[in-house]
Amino acid sequence: MNMNSRLTADLSIPAPGSWSYSGPFDRAVRFIQRHQLLDASLWARFARQFTRPSDDQDLGWRCEYWGKLMRGGAMVWCYTQSPELYRQLESAAREMLQNAEADGRISTYSREAEFQGWDVWGRKYVLLGMEYFYNICADEGLKAELLDSLRAQADYILAHFGPGKADLREASCHWEGLNSSSLLEPIVRLYNMTGEGKYLDFAGYIVGLGGIQPANIFELALEDELDPWQYPVTKAYEMMSCFEGLLEYSRATGEEKWSRAVVNFAHRVLNSDITIIGSAGCTHELFDHSRLRQADPEFTGIMQETCVTVTWMKLCGQVLRFTGDPVFGDAMERSLHNALLGAVNTGKVPRDLLSPGGWLPFDSYSPLRAGCRGQAVGGRMVMTDNTIYGCCAAIGAAGFGAAALHSALLTPTGAAVSLYLHGTLSLPTPGGNRLEIRMDTKYPVDENINLELSVDMSEKFELDLRIPGWCKVPKVWVNDESVHADTGWLRLERLWKDGDRVSLQFPMPVEFISSMELGEGSEELPPHVALMRGPIALTVSEEFPGDDLSGTVELGSIRQTPVSEAPFEARMVFEAELKNGGRMRFADYASVGKGYDKNIAVWLPCSGEKEPSTTERAEHSLRKE
Ligand SMILES: [Zn+2]
Structure with a gap:
């Protein structure tokens, strides 16, 4: 880690429209926008769940879909700036407002059945969805309506829960109330929007409850002695949602211990x-404990x-924004290029015949x-029609929104680039000039990233560039002059002139990862091997003719081969020699298995003998993206 490996200031998200990318990331976002976010019938269907108590029958979560999609839609709009998407979101917001009862209550549960199952969870999402749309809403009249509705929805909840009233954790029979406790985030946001102390007090009440009935997970995170998988309740995304709310609470109150708890928690999850x-x-x-369990055949x-x-x-x-710690940029990059892009149903494969339109986007x-x-x-969930x-189909768009919004951030002294995607950034400088950064790259398929800056006027500011933690020998040039760089943030402070260039090279040899090195207890499990190239998990797939995933493998040397050798659209293809003869092919995780009918694998059973640490690498022979 170099001296600048951690930025100390709170980073901020630039204005909507600051990022303009092309390539696989942008194509995936446009795919989701076109097939999901612009689907008027989908929005209408989600809103219709609220016109009668559709969740009463099974205490279900039909109530979450609208708000999840609205949050993701608003985040994606910040990136794409599509007028068509904006119109769709606005119309969906107006439609949802129609679902309010006389006292402002919006729920898929009847009054007789309310505050059970997933009711509070669903209300959380309606609140969040409206809050995210409020932030991009250009119509002052509609904004006022939304704010009135948010207040009325929250006030209805405040009338039922709090000191001397019902216990919010008991408003669900699931996960010891963890799902209901995640109401924290929209309540703090509502306080930020209104400045009304009752909302911050209610948020403080939720924090005081500790998230679940048998323990206080916020205190557990503060104590920092247990990993989240050791908590009494381990439902992963509900819990992370509670901690997102806790960070908002810490920001609003200035209570430092709670931000420390969130940072501890995030490091422990990582x-x-x-x-x-x-x-x-x-x-x-x-x-x-999936760090260990990921290679456990049990x-x-x-x-x-x-x-x-x-x-x-x-x-x-x-x-990342709160601490500036670059490991969270590394982590986001890994999730984006593997799990998230892998989850997009680009082949429109029908998995469930009742899916609207026949298939689900994620x-x-x-x-x-x-x-x-x-x-x-x-x-x-089966809906009324x-x-x-x-x-997951409802939440996916928010992942792309989060990646876009955090790809480049503003610092008090300049700008920080965290994700490298081909395209152009348009950002304000601390001196009030306009900075454009053109990024020319096929990263992470290619290891080179070329940045060209244009500024209206020369200005001294800091440009922070994330050097990925996996990169052993990063190389950086500023206008052809070599600059020393370590992993973490590389801070380039200089008088930037129009036409200045920064070139990054992150060499990414294929790394053999042994399951025996995953931590305590891993040596007792059957040994597995995985291949990583930079942030990408290389993956075996039965889509490659002859690739056999049934037995143990002993991998020999690895070389890159043209992507045209894959019988599917891949971003990169590698071929490993097997020590017992034959070969096995790998592609990037996000590209394999998209037909839903062939096995894929990241972890391969092996003998456990030490694998070669160096790799043979063929000339790059890459399909033009
Ligand atoms: Zn899910």
Whole structure:
């Protein structure tokens, strides 16, 4: 780590429209925008769940879909700036306002059945969805209506819960009330919007409850002695959602101990539960020490939920902005390029015949050992018109929004680039000039990133560039002059002139990762091997003719081959010689298994003998992206 490996100031998200990218990231966002966020019938269907008590029958979570999609839609709009998307979101917001009862209550539960099951959780999402849209809403009249509605919805909840009233944790029979406690985030946001102390008091009440009934998870995080998988409740994304709220609470109150708790928690999740594809949970949707369990054959079935991936990316964004710690930029990059992009159903494969339009835009679970994508629709609920939706399909867009919004950030003294995507950044400088950074790169397919700056007027400011933690020998040039760089933030402070160039090179040899090195207890498990190249998990797939995932493998040398050798669209392809003869091919995790019918695997059973640490690398022979 170099001296500047941690930025001390609170980073901020630039204005909507600051990022303009092309390439696989942008294509994925446009795919989601076109097929999901612009689907008027989908918005209408989600809003319609609130016109009668659709969740009473099974105490379900039909109530979460609208708000999840609105939050993701507003975040994606900040990136794409699509007028069509804006119109759709505005119309969806207006439609939702129509669902308010006389006292402002909006719920998919009747008054007789309210505050059970997932009711508070669903209200949380309606609040969040409206709050996110409020932030981009250009119509002052509509903003006032939204704020009135937010107040009325919250006040209805405040009338029922709090000191001397009902206990918010008892407003659900699931997860000891963890889901209901995640109401914290929209309540703090509402305080930020209104300045009304009753909302901050209520947020303080939620924090005081500690998240769940049998323990106080906020205090557990502050004490920093247990990993989240050791807490009494381990439901992963509900818990991360509570900690996102806790950071907002700490920001609003200035109570430093709570931000420390969130940072402790995020580090513990990263070090104990995040896998090499950037998700968590090998026991369906639970924290379970997946750092170790990811290569444990005992853990079979659905794992690595997309809701977990997305909420982890959002938490990474929060903590990255708050602490400036670049490990959370590294983590977000890994989740984006593996688990999240892998979950996009680019092949429009029908997994559930009741899906609206026949298919869902996001897959719910990502395999790590031999298994197929598309195993199940997570959070599946049948809606009133006999179509289904799922929790992960509804949340996915927010993952892309989080990545875009945190790709380049503002610092008090300049700008910071955290994700390298081909395209142009347009940012204000501390001196009030306009800075454009053109990034020319195929990273992480290619290891070179070329930045060209244009400024209206020469100005001295700091440009911070994230040097990924996995990069052993980063190389950096400023206008052809070599600059020393270590992992972490590289701070370039100079008088920047129009046309200045920065070139980055992050050499990414293929690394053999042994499951025996995953930590205490790993040596007792059957040995597995995985291949990482930079942030990308290389993945075996039965889509490659002859690739056999059934037995143990002994990998020899690795070379890169043209992507045209893949019978599917891949970003990179590698071929390993097997010591017993034959070969095995790998592609990037996000590209494999998209037909939902072929096994893929990141972790391969092996003998456990030491693998070669160096790799042979062929000439790059890459498809033009
Ligand atoms: Zn989900």
